[in-house]
Amino acid sequence: MRFEQKLKLLISSRYLFIYVITNEEERLEYTISKIVLQEFNSNIYSWDFIDGYTSNPNCLGYAQRNPLAALEFIETLDFSVAKVFILKDFHLFINDISIIRKIKNLSKTLKNINFNIIIVASEVDIPIVLKDNISLLEFPKPNIEEISAELKRLFHVLNISYDVNIDNLAFACRGMSMDFIRKLIAKLVSTQQSPSYIFHLINEEKKQFIQQTDVLNFCSPSNTIEDIGGLFSLKQWLQKRSNAFSKQAQSYGLPIPKGLLLVGIQGTGKSLSAKVIAQHWNLPLFRLDVGKIFGGVVGESEKNIRKVIKISEDLSPCVLWIDEIDKAFNRLVTNSDSGTTNRVLSTLLTWLSEKKKQVFVVATANDVLSLPSEMLRKGRFDEIFFLNLPNFQERQMIFQIHLMKVRPLTWTQYDIEYLSKLTTSFSGSEIQQSIIEAMNNAFYEKRDFNSNDIVNSIADIIPLAFTDHVKIESMQKWAKLGKIRLASK
Template sequence: MIRVSERKEAEKLLYTDVAMVLIDPYYGENKEHESGVSIDDMYSEGMSFFTELIESEINLPIYFIEFEKIFSVVDKNSLYQRGMAGIVPVNPLAPETVERQIDQILEEIFMEEKSREFAKRGYVLDFNTAQILSSDEKRLFIQYHDLKKRMAVDMDSQSAIMKDAQRPTTKFSEVIGAENAKTELAWFTEFLKNPKKYSMEGRRLPKGVLLYGPPGTGKTMLARAMAGESDVAFLETSATQFMNSYVGKSEENIRRLFRTARKYAPAIIFIDEIDAIAKERTGDTTSQHTESMLNTLLTEMDGFRENVKEPVFVLAATNYDLDGSVSGKKRRIDPALLRRFDNRIYVDLPNEEERKQYLELKLNQKGKNKISEDIISNLAARTTGQSIAILQNVIELAMRNAAKAGTELSGERLLDALEEYNYGEKKTWEQGYYESVAIHESGHAYAAWCAGEKPSYVTIVSRGNFGGYMQHENSENKPNYSREDLLGKIRTSLAGRAAEKVFFGREASLNTGASSDLRSATDMAMRVIATYGMDEENLVCLSPEQILNTTLAKEFIERTNRLLKEQMKETENLICSGREKVEALAKKLLEQNHLTQNEIQDIFDET
């Protein structure tokens, strides 16, 4: 028990884990004012603090100390009506009785709190009893045994409330990436753990957060991590589960979910795919049903501040890009709903380092930590723009393929799984075709290397609509490109045909295999001239599509072709000067079908 004599000290203690408050109503009494007929009319520091507490929604049990002055019946009734929990009389002749009374009150408060917590998790206590007669046969004892807890939630709550075994145990430390989202959600987690602290500090109590961003970035995992960190009731659903063809049933589904959350509060409601019912209202008769559901959701969210001590927090998620800054397209979530959320957090795709962390984590969890650092780094570098969910699918595919073949998971299996996941099954052709592809792809890799890149992967395995490919170095952290950078990319695109010409002759090089390379080179050359203002004769900045619809089309096409012919000539000279390196790389490709960044680098360094 802590005794304080200053209001400020008492207010600070309320931020801590306080079980009850004892107030002397006569402390700091101002005797210059008339006391009136009731204790309510008295001016004192004690009564002022009492008034402050009951108006602040702190919801702590408040007891009054009855010391020298005995409360009248009128005073007691008044204080009980205002929210007093009880009176602790102090006997000056036996002051030790006060401590016993307080201990008893604290024990009752503890038992009530545990009982509420037990009930909020949907449990009841089962037990058996036995009657035991005392030896003198004058007393009968009731013995309780076989105590067990069991779930006993009502019908409304059965589908929403999770058992302890089902409750999320995920922590923020287990979520890879999304650092901004984790930091923000951690703040709200602290609120759920100690809502009265935020109330006493005068902060506006939060209602919820909207998570948005590409699919597979971990929005659901973030929600489950918040539940795991806060250890509160977690109700997980999707907006589509609200929908019902019967009139009024969808709205009732929403109300039932929020009723359950309030019953077991503090709680988190997680609504995935909220855009299914949250599109901007237009008044169109075809969308009246959805708009009615949205109105119900808005009404329920407005009722969250009923109990500060037992808050309900809404987490919602959508895969749509709300402001169009990433995809260029906006999905109009109703402004009224957006205002209900305290923050909208964009959950981005993982960067290279985060992808590497995830791969290491998952492979270690599965006991496959013998995969080399080179393979893991290569996979991380080559999966720019891919989500955590896709990386998980690649690992699972590699493990299935290894199980089918009756072998252990290996780095080769992982590399092959990434190729299969992205581009499909392998195709088989005759040997002469692979020799041509090996020279073609080696030409690409050598030109990229000469342009200052470190190609991350090259393969001659045929999948989908291509015979092989060279993957550029990961450039997600490169902010911009110079003219020479772009010319290097043009030469890299042209290097496949240039290599075939140098090694097999002009006629053999004129095949359809370079069509996509030529389209890429043409698009880049047109942008150098028309879009990026890198041409000495022109500073007009227009897209290729805009130019091709004007009278300038012929002029710009001719200038683009001149640039391409100049770069092709340079590329052929480049291949001739590096013939040995190209040939060495092609030979290695024919031996093992694909090469990683470090393997490519080793061949160029050694040749």
Template sequence: MYELNDLLILLNSSQAIISIETHEELRAVDLIKRCSVNIAKPVMKWSITSGIVDAASGVPAFNLMPMGATQNPKVEADAKQALREIASSRTPSVYILLDFHPYLDDPFVIRTVKEIAQNHLKNGHHLIFVSPELNLPNDFSRLSAKFKISLPDRSALRKLVLAELKIWKIRNTDKRFHANRKSIHLLVNNLIGLTVSESQRLIRNAIYDDDAISSDDLEKVQKAKYELIGQDGVLSFEFETANFAQVGGLTNLKNWLAVRRDVFLPTEDARGLDIPKGILLVGVQGCGKSLAARAVAGAWNVPLLRLDFGTLYNKFFGETEKNMRKAIELAEVMSPCVLWIDEIEKGISTGDFDSGTSQRLLATLLTWMAENKKPVFIVATANNIDALPPELIRKGRLDEVFFVDLPSEETLGEIYSIHLNKREIGISSIDLSELAKRSQGFSGSEVEQVVVSAMYQALALKQDLAIEHLLNEIENTRPLSIVMAEQISLLQKWASGRTVMAH
């Protein structure tokens, strides 16, 4: 309803040129046709395949051609000829020009469109350009207006889901559909940012695939959504997430995230609360920062997008910042989602070695972080805290800074249990406490490598894995806490009193 009123305002205010950039061509054309009654003007439609036709009936509009002209549809479909016919027509009309953008760099086309617009008060014509990609020439800047086809909100998406469910039930009276309010709510959340037609297609796929709306369907919807809109490669969709059962320790971080889950995924009880912005995880390498990022997405049942600064940088001036804006727009469309920025210090370290590109990139990111209202939860990880600018760390940009330290003896036992169970190795005969005691100073990744190496050793000896194999690998390992003891000690001293301990 609001879209119809907004478009009518543009038409009634004598706006000669209107551009609509959308993939929903049919919806745009239908909206324009609904305006014809109110403005008392016929609506014509042009495309390269059919020429100028009546938008309602599809009948070729030969009557628009000059007296004595040949009624040749092939000639009429030519863009230049179509503009000549529009310019010569004395019947005030609305002309929808579909996929006209390839012709907008032609001097004749530009001049003809400009003259039609300048003579609007005489001819009463409106030119409406509809295309999925549309950049009007600067010549039209003072003569044109942009109109945006809004994407469906949660309420509209829920109606689409319920409508498709109703159709399924009519067609399958002898079957039972498996879904609940929570699964429908999550499906709706994952459809945010898609058009009506795209949403309907994904809803049907989810419903008819297995006669249910399940977690598997949600994952498929997330992947399909990314494939529809993530064509630029500035963000990567991480298909494999995790859950906190796969993460040892990090108790404080887990509790912090659990409290904010229902606020990030809107519920009736959470109304009025600010959406969580994100967290920064700093700490010792190999202690689970990246795994924690994956676990947030898995626990919250939202897509995980990874921002790699290497894909953003471009040798041409301004292109790097443009790529950052594309990445941000994609994250907003994919929301609710987790945006994982791994080793953020490598992409935005402030220095003069890159002609200021890093500073401009940082400014773009900081502005968005401060102003963003979409449910995009940032999980940024960093190993070198000295390279991070203070304006990134302050409250308001991110909610909290967590320090991921070397795991405690208790946590090391959990980590050994996780990795042994993951590889289907029985732990009843393995003393986890002894392994943990002998592994003090090890990171989570080093514990995993101990398990993997011990399995290789047992296989080579044609033996079942035993605690002796694990202890032998522990003795042969020099953990990072020894190799880089001074740097880790400085990092721990910096984090004390400045950050929240994740464990």
């Protein structure tokens, strides 16, 4: 059921207090006005803390800086005429004991009166004692059709000849407010760039928006699938689903991909794979810092994970990268946080199983054995891939990829086969580090580096696999049992 239908139902059913979550006050007011005037012919009264009541000439400025008076004013009006009251930012005052008591009193005295009081709030903050008195609604962001219509209107009004597909542009703007979109078009006009430049502006604006959340980071990956050495099974899996978020896939009846869990010791390419997925599928990448979810204030952690879910769904389709998820939800570590971790985990797992929006979750973990068994259950992720240490052929590919980047004209002069034989038990990042170390040493001696320099640097590196061999053997055993899937053939 759409928001307009839900609101009509609540108003016609005489629900007194309706709590609407949104940051788009202007668009919400327009929607409410259209519904009320067309369907109910009610008078509308609008209040905010600074200006008091503003929309009715008989009460201009009344109850300025006085939220209690704003509620008391409602009782003084003629009960025979239907009325709708819009109280902006009222969630900031709703926990005051006098406001709580007044809402309870009004719920009794106005029970059979054709009044509706709409509280406009940017977040949910309803006292427990008022749960039965208030109905909750969420005002959704503009849909693709609304955005497309507004873009066409703006392009027409501003006389902009668009050389971009409006549907693609509307899709890119998904998750943004109408005001946000109008500012984007204004910025486009100011920069005097072609309409296609707006895609760059959208990414920049989304990046700033994500950074303000303090729990998500906007990543701009430049890596391609060719930058991954080996991992053939994983790459094949990704390529088969490269159009899984398209309209054609939806029309075909394909379910929306849920996500991947990538496990393996550090340096095996888990983070690189997350970046490549977003780049290969042409989707924005948001990185979740799991440590920032957990706050010291009671209820803050649960609020943060809900915020992450809402933002990622609002800005879908996207890739949500949860890095080192095992450090936050480690079943081998005893938690003394009064159940906060379990509640956050429960919220995340429920969302992973039931999400309908186009959010592809890529979770990475260094130790699959420490993860809660609920996270490994089928249905949370589409697949769990084990990124093992690269074999000989994969090490050759990794050396070739990194040498081609730093010596694109002379990389064939290096003895890649011999270097690959020397790096048994090396991870991809350790192979890269051996090349960097060789370059540093040669640069210090004011000459170009050669294969011998890499050989010497390899001798100085102690692979992490020597200390993490128990983890590796355990995950290899899981792969043999079919519990997780090998990312390499």
